[in-house]
Amino acid sequence: MKIFSDKQIYEGDKLTAKKQNITSTELMERAGIQIFNWLHLRMQGAQVPIHVFCGIGNNGGNGLVVARHLINHGYHVNTYVVNFSDKRTRDFLCNYDLIKQTTKKWPTLIGPDDDFPEIGPDDIIIDAVFGIGLNRPADDWVVNLFQHFKVSKAFTLSVDIPSGMKTDAVPADDNNVVWANHTLSFQSTKLAFFLPDTAKFTEQWEVLDIGFDREYLIKTQTAVDLIGKQEVLPIYKPRDKFSHKGTFGHALIIGGSYGKIGAAILASRSALSIGAGLVTAFVPKCGYIPIQSSFPEAMIITDEQEEWISNIQFTITPTVIGLGVGMGTEKATAEALQVFLTTNKTPLVIDADGINLLSKNKDLLKLLPQNTVLTPHPKELERLIGVWKDDFDKLKKVKAFSKKYHLIVVIKGAYTLTVLEDKIYINSTGNPGLATAGTGDVLTGVITGLIAQGYDSLAASVFGVYLHGKSADIAVQGLGYEAMTATHVIDTLGDAYLNLFEQPEPPKVEAEEKEGEKKEKKSKTK
Numbered sequence: 001m002k003i004f005s006d007k008q009i010y011e012g013d014k015l016t017a018k019k020q021n022i023t024s025t026e027l028m029e030r031a032g033i034q035i036f037n038w039l040h041l042r043m044q045g046a047q048v049p050i051h052v053f054c055g056i057g058n059n060g061g062n063g064l065v066v067a068r069h070l071i072n073h074g075y076h077v078n079t080y081v082v083n084f085s086d087k088r089t090r091d092f093l094c095n096y097d098l099i100k101q102t103t104k105k106w107p108t109l110i111g112p113d114d115d116f117p118e119i120g121p122d123d124i125i126i127d128a129v130f131g132i133g134l135n136r137p138a139d140d141w142v143v144n145l146f147q148h149f150k151v152s153k154a155f156t157l158s159v160d161i162p163s164g165m166k167t168d169a170v171p172a173d174d175n176n177v178v179w180a181n182h183t184l185s186f187q188s189t190k191l192a193f194f195l196p197d198t199a200k201f202t203e204q205w206e207v208l209d210i211g212f213d214r215e216y217l218i219k220t221q222t223a224v225d226l227i228g229k230q231e232v233l234p235i236y237k238p239r240d241k242f243s244h245k246g247t248f249g250h251a252l253i254i255g256g257s258y259g260k261i262g263a264a265i266l267a268s269r270s271a272l273s274i275g276a277g278l279v280t281a282f283v284p285k286c287g288y289i290p291i292q293s294s295f296p297e298a299m300i301i302t303d304e305q306e307e308w309i310s311n312i313q314f315t316i317t318p319t320v321i322g323l324g325v326g327m328g329t330e331k332a333t334a335e336a337l338q339v340f341l342t343t344n345k346t347p348l349v350i351d352a353d354g355i356n357l358l359s360k361n362k363d364l365l366k367l368l369p370q371n372t373v374l375t376p377h378p379k380e381l382e383r384l385i386g387v388w389k390d391d392f393d394k395l396k397k398v399k400a401f402s403k404k405y406h407l408i409v410v411i412k413g414a415y416t417l418t419v420l421e422d423k424i425y426i427n428s429t430g431n432p433g434l435a436t437a438g439t440g441d442v443l444t445g446v447i448t449g450l451i452a453q454g455y456d457s458l459a460a461s462v463f464g465v466y467l468h469g470k471s472a473d474i475a476v477q478g479l480g481y482e483a484m485t486a487t488h489v490i491d492t493l494g495d496a497y498l499n500l501f502e503q504p505e506p507p508k509v510e511a512e513e514k515e516g517e518k519k520e521k522k523s524k525t526k
């Protein structure tokens with residue numbers, strides 16, 4: 001799913017009205033009805049007090065449309081205009097007139113000196129105070145109103161974006177923003193919903209399709225994409241009947257050290273399970289027996305040292321190398337890495353201690369082949385690019401880093417972000433069960449194994465992160481978050497592939513109805 005910038009949303013809005021030959025007021029009506037329908041479907045006429053708080057711009061205009069339809073359908077509605085400015089947009093004013101024609105209970109104006117209305121914990125708040133037009137900090141009294149929402153504990157539904165939140169910046173204070181239970185965004189979700197600093201402002205979100213011009217949606221390139229099944233399906237490469245193991249490449253995993261050979265096993269097993277033709281593990285001598293006995297499909301090359309890697313030399317010709325898992329940061333290992341990188345031309349995926357060694361000697365970054373994949377967790381990323389002010393600053397720094405060295409950076413986290421230069425891919429799969437030792441090693445093996453099979457490094461990163469998270473989502477079903485381990489995630493990688501081609505189940509209600517019809521027919525024929 002494309003994530004449009006604010007500018008692109010405004011452009012799309014204008015173009016849609018023009019191409020569909022409708023007014024912007026009609027488009028606002030369409031958007032407001034979508035929100036009304038969402039609520040109506042769930043509330044079915046329940047007489048819960050609904051407090052609709054509208055600003056004076058188009059977000060407020062959306063709120064007025066929702067309030068009017070709720071009133072027309074007999075709901076218990078209180079409408080307020082949060083009067084933070086004397087300006088009003090044209091479409092706000094149109095809808096202000098329309099609501100006045102609909103009900104005698106006109107919207108209540110709330111200004112800086114007014115008391116806020118009482119809101120019960122079982123009431124509903126519709127937050128249409130600010131949308132994406134917020135361009136400066138809100139006044140103190142408006143911030144107090146947001147606090148009033150929060151203290152009330154009422155279910156809060158935000159229109160488009162929680163008021164006070166920006167799509168491209170972290171607020172100076174958490175209290176400046178409405179804390180929404182649910183947000184209904186128009187046409188596109190927002191990058192801020194996926195970042196640790198700002199995701200907390202909405203517990204859940206949904207996108208409402210308000211019928212933007214199809215051509216605009218298809219042709220417009222966005223700086224951020226949300227990656228789901230629809231996005232990875234075209235990446236998948238079907239297998240040819242006459243393919244053989246040579247077709248799917250040879251993955252070499254370089255890593256492991258005394259006490260951390262398991263990391264190399266996890267990465268190697270993952271590379272094979274995701275479909276690499278051949279896998280070799282390059283480990284210190286102490287890794288030989290554990291790998292040979294636990295993972296017979298692997299080939300092994302051992303370093304001359306017993307406990308750590310000291311000289312990366314091999315005679316095989318791998319398609320791709322995954323380097324760093326459990327490797328340690330011994331001086332001899334650091335020197336071996338430097339020597340290796342000066343001559344290496346093979347595509348690389350670098351994780352864990354591989355990244356830590358690069359961070360200690362940043363001159364090595366220039367030696368990495370173009371589009372090398374780095375997969376840091378937040379601490380490793382900090383060692384690599386330095387501290388950041390907030391999540392948006394982090395992304396700015398990662399983009400600059402990616403451009404400078406021509407690298408792909410996979411920022412691991414609850415929503416893993418793959419960054420190549422100015423483009424960001426947000427992964428949508430995975431769960432907190434992945435917060436367990438070794439799952440990062442599995443990801444390294446997965447991306448390495450995909451590159452071995454012929455996926456380019458970017459496709460392998462985006463697809464690999466998706467499959468890794470999907471595998472965890474499948475594995476966790478029978479295990480729960482706490483019991484799932486990295487090995488379980490490897491075991492269900494096949495299911496993650498199969499899931500790509502599963503047809504969605506028919507809606508349950510229909511299926512049950514059909515079953516009911518069948519039974520009825522049977523009893524009639526008896």
Ligand SMILES: NC(=O)C1=CN([C@@H]2O[C@H](COP(=O)(O)OP(=O)(O)OC[C@H]3O[C@@H](n4cnc5c(N)ncnc54)[C@H](OP(=O)(O)O)[C@@H]3O)[C@@H](O)[C@H]2O)[C@@H](O)CC1
Pocket residue numbers: 009010013024027028029031032055056057058059060062084085087089129130131132133134135136137138139159160161186
């Ligand atoms: N077809 C549709 O129906 C569509 C509807 N959409 C809807 O439109 C929404 C955007 O509407 P919007 O541009 O009118 O801005 P909105 O967020 O309502 O703010 C109003 C104005 O307030 C002002 N202002 C800003 N900050 C301020 C502050 N701190 N304190 C005081 N004033 C402040 C600023 O004006 P200024 O004073 O700077 O001139 C700003 O323009 C969007 O989120 C979505 O809900 C779109 O999604 C597209 C499709």
Ligand SMILES: Nc1ncnc2c1ncn2[C@@H]1O[C@H](COP(=O)(O)OP(=O)(O)O)[C@@H](O)[C@H]1O
Pocket residue numbers: 352377412413414415416429430431432433434435436437438439440441442443
């Ligand atoms: N809360 C979470 N939700 C989804 N994925 C998570 C969560 N916590 C961790 N992960 C994923 O688990 C993996 C952890 O990697 P990493 O920290 O390198 O682990 P290790 O070093 O033990 O292998 C990453 O792919 C990360 O995105």
Ligand SMILES: [K+]
Pocket residue numbers: 059127128129130131158159160161162163
């Ligand atoms: K809002």
